[in-house]
Amino acid sequence: MTLSNCLILACMLFFVGIYGVMTRRNLIGVLMSVELMLNAANINFIAFAYFKAADSVAGSIFVIMIISVAACEMAVGLAIIVTMYRKHKEMDISRLGGLQDE
Amino acid sequence: MNFLYPDMLILILAIGVLAVDLILPQDEESNAPFLMSWLGLASIAVILITQTPPPGDYMVGFGTYTINGISTIMKLLFTLACLFSILLSKSYFTAGGNLRGKMNRHSEFMALMIFCTFGMYTVASAGDMISLFVGIELSTIPLYILSSFYKDDRSSTEAAIKYIVMGSVSTAIGLFGFSFIYGAVGYVGFEDITNFVVNNPRDPFIWIGFILILSSLGFKLGLAPFHMWAPDVYQGAPTPVTTFLSVGSKSVAVTALMLLIYGPLSAIHQETNTLLIVLACLSMVIGNLGAMRQKELRRFMAYSSIAQAGYILVGFLGKGEFAQSSIIFYLFVFMFTNVCTFFIFSIIGQKRTESFSSLRGLSKEKPMLAALLMMCMFSLAGIPPFAGFTGKFILFASAAKEGYYWMVLVGALNSTVSLYYYLLIIKEAYINKPDENQPPLHLNTLQKINLSILGTGVVLIGLIPIFYNRVSELVNLS
Numbered sequence: 001m002t003l004s005n006c007l008i009l010a011c012m013l014f015f016v017g018i019y020g021v022m023t024r025r026n027l028i029g030v031l032m033s034v035e036l037m038l039n040a041a042n043i044n045f046i047a048f049a050y051f052k053a054a055d056s057v058a059g060s061i062f063v064i065m066i067i068s069v070a071a072c073e074m075a076v077g078l079a080i081i082v083t084m085y086r087k088h089k090e091m092d093i094s095r096l097g098g099l100q101d102e
Numbered sequence: 103m104n105f106l107y108p109d110m111l112i113l114i115l116a117i118g119v120l121a122v123d124l125i126l127p128q129d130e131e132s133n134a135p136f137l138m139s140w141l142g143l144a145s146i147a148v149i150l151i152t153q154t155p156p157p158g159d160y161m162v163g164f165g166t167y168t169i170n171g172i173s174t175i176m177k178l179l180f181t182l183a184c185l186f187s188i189l190l191s192k193s194y195f196t197a198g199g200n201l202r203g204k205m206n207r208h209s210e211f212m213a214l215m216i217f218c219t220f221g222m223y224t225v226a227s228a229g230d231m232i233s234l235f236v237g238i239e240l241s242t243i244p245l246y247i248l249s250s251f252y253k254d255d256r257s258s259t260e261a262a263i264k265y266i267v268m269g270s271v272s273t274a275i276g277l278f279g280f281s282f283i284y285g286a287v288g289y290v291g292f293e294d295i296t297n298f299v300v301n302n303p304r305d306p307f308i309w310i311g312f313i314l315i316l317s318s319l320g321f322k323l324g325l326a327p328f329h330m331w332a333p334d335v336y337q338g339a340p341t342p343v344t345t346f347l348s349v350g351s352k353s354v355a356v357t358a359l360m361l362l363i364y365g366p367l368s369a370i371h372q373e374t375n376t377l378l379i380v381l382a383c384l385s386m387v388i389g390n391l392g393a394m395r396q397k398e399l400r401r402f403m404a405y406s407s408i409a410q411a412g413y414i415l416v417g418f419l420g421k422g423e424f425a426q427s428s429i430i431f432y433l434f435v436f437m438f439t440n441v442c443t444f445f446i447f448s449i450i451g452q453k454r455t456e457s458f459s460s461l462r463g464l465s466k467e468k469p470m471l472a473a474l475l476m477m478c479m480f481s482l483a484g485i486p487p488f489a490g491f492t493g494k495f496i497l498f499a500s501a502a503k504e505g506y507y508w509m510v511l512v513g514a515l516n517s518t519v520s521l522y523y524y525l526l527i528i529k530e531a532y533i534n535k536p537d538e539n540q541p542p543l544h545l546n547t548l549q550k551i552n553l554s555i556l557g558t559g560v561v562l563i564g565l566i567p568i569f570y571n572r573v574s575e576l577v578n579l580s
Contacts, residue, residue: 014278021271030267037274044281054288062232062290066277069239073273076246077266083250084259093267096260099334101395 006047014040027081027091031074038070105155105169106162108146108177109223115142116216123209135209136192139216143185150178157579161229165291168229170580175430175573176226176357179437183349184219186441188212189552190448191342200451205251205340215346218244222354225361230291231280234358238276241354242269242322245347249339261338268321268331276318282311295366303370312367316359316377323355325415326384329408333392336404341451344400345444348407349437356414356433363418364426371421378418379509385412386516393523399447399456402523403440406482409520410436413497416513420500427574428496434573435481435493435563442556443478446471449549453541461527463536468543472531474557479524481560484517492564 013036020033042063049059085091119135119142126134153174160169193199195208205211221240228234246269250262284290286307287298299308320328336344367374389409396402414436417429447456449471454460465472481490494517498510545553563569 010278010281014274017274018271021267027263027267031270034267034270034274037271038277041274041277041281044278045284048281048285048288052285052288055290058230058232058290059284062235062280062284065232065236069236069243072243073239073246073266073270076243077270080246080250080259080262080266083253084263087254087259088256093263096263098257098260099264099338101333101392101401 003047003051006043006051010040010043010047013037013043025092025094027084027093028078030093031077031081035070035074038066042066105153105160105174108149108153108181109220109227111142111146111149112181112216112220112223115139115146116213116220118142119209119216120213135212136188136195139188139212140185143181143188143216143219147178147181147185150174150181154576155579159229159580165229165293166233167224167227169227171576171578172360172426172430172580173223173226175576176353177223179353179430179433180219180222180226180350183346183353183437183441184215186445186552186556187342187346187350188215189548190345190441190445191215191340192548193448193452193546194340194342198452200341200448201453201455202252202255202340202451211248211251214244214248218242218248218346218350222350222357225354226357228292228358228361231284231295232290234361235277235280238322238354238358239273242273242351245343245351248343249335249347251340251343255338257338258340259338261335264331264338265335272318272321272328275321276315279311279314279316279318282307282314286311292361292366296368299366300369303373308367308370312362312374313377315362316381319355319359320381323352323359323411324385324404324408325381325411326388326408327381329385329388332408333401333404336407337398337401341400341444341448341456344403345441348403348444349440352407352411353433353437356429359418360426360429364422375419375506378415379506382412382415382418382509383512385409385415386513387412390516390519390523393520396523397458399450399458399461402458402527403443403447406520406523407440409516410482412516413494413513416501416506416509417497419506419509420504423574423577424503425500427570427577428493428500430577431570431573432493432497434569435489438556438559438563439478439481439488439490442474442553442560443482445549445553445556446475446478449543449545452544458527458530459537460540461530462534462540464531466536468545471543471545471553474553475531476528477557477560479527481564483521483524485521487561487565489560489562489564492570496570 017033017037024030045059045063049056194205224237246266252258324332393405481488484490484494502510
């Protein structure tokens, strides 16, 4: 396994994530796609830290930071989705049309 | 050590405001959290005003946290933005304070605002990519929660969902960018990156990283191709949150961009300008075109702030201390003007919908309020003698100094176009016939005091050179 293999994997994950965010209708699916994108960045960091970087500890710390921040973000996201579901019984992103330009 | 007091105090204040709710008996009408947060923020602002940091960078924690002139002045801006948003939010927690209903849990609301401000402090003081990333996240995650604070209101939840989806996508894009810069340099500290970029200005990883980070910050800043979330979130979120979002979140993105462009990436400033020019032109044009056909006040302000972000980017074309102080000064002007405008909108929103038609006959009903609104609109459009004119003048001067005369021309033309829609608001307030069925407006003492402070700021900041001199003195220190 080389650095370029890892980078290609990370890029693929990233684009799968972007594709998911754009095409998924279900809000949970959208959040999962975002998580994929964040993990692509994680793989990049770890790959660079392992193969290339002079300061490999910094990359590992960055990954731990990303994981914890992503957890916070997803917790907030799920809480907002639960509120939406409780009040309006809806999880479909294409129904979110209340706020729009006339 | 004493340069760290504001940062420590704001963290203690945030935890304290949360704790007050636990210690005191459960009482929704209690004033304690409100008093505590605004007194605390005001005293932190006083500390920041009186404090002058030592020349150069004062490093804490192996250079992860830096305190210098720029970070001190930016912290003052963030504190003031938070302070005024909290003062604005007061009436939203009393019954009949707003047409959309009464908000609950005010201690949590205020604590979240202050936590968010602490995140902004971290961005201003960031010395490496890790603290920059954590700071940006800490300043946006509370805003996701805050924008859904009207739990029963469908539009508020919808705004929060749109914001969190767009926000987390932008975070992921930015992180991907950070990872490439880390890959190229091998270190996360800004000093190491600076040295690397000086030696390898054409490294592809640096460029991929920079472009990804720029698009991520563009989301936060509301720049044109990435602005889709802004109008919806501004409209759906509660007005105090919109105020904080428009001023605080925007300033954070500008700070982060300033940190990168005048720090690690200053060696490739000439090349990065090309990207900034495209973004600036697009933002100005799309913001102005969008604002023209709006009927809802907060949505209108969203497009207006997209255009304002474009003007701020024009300032980034300049180099060195002059450009930085012009950008920071403009952020102060923008803060005072925007907060003042939102204060007026919140008073209108007490009993009426926040739309253009609710402004009708304002000059007959509340002449002072209408005059203040006119001042703010002229300041946003950049008409002398108000602060907006001075701010824009210095911004464009910083671009002109580097020979970007045609960008100045584009900026000036766009501000002329923007005058059209700012005048539409003034027309509603002054010329259109009042609607007899509208419920009357009431101002309480708190609102009167705040409006007079903000109004004085809008006029005086541009006229008295003390403010600009202080900003440029602090910027020159670092």
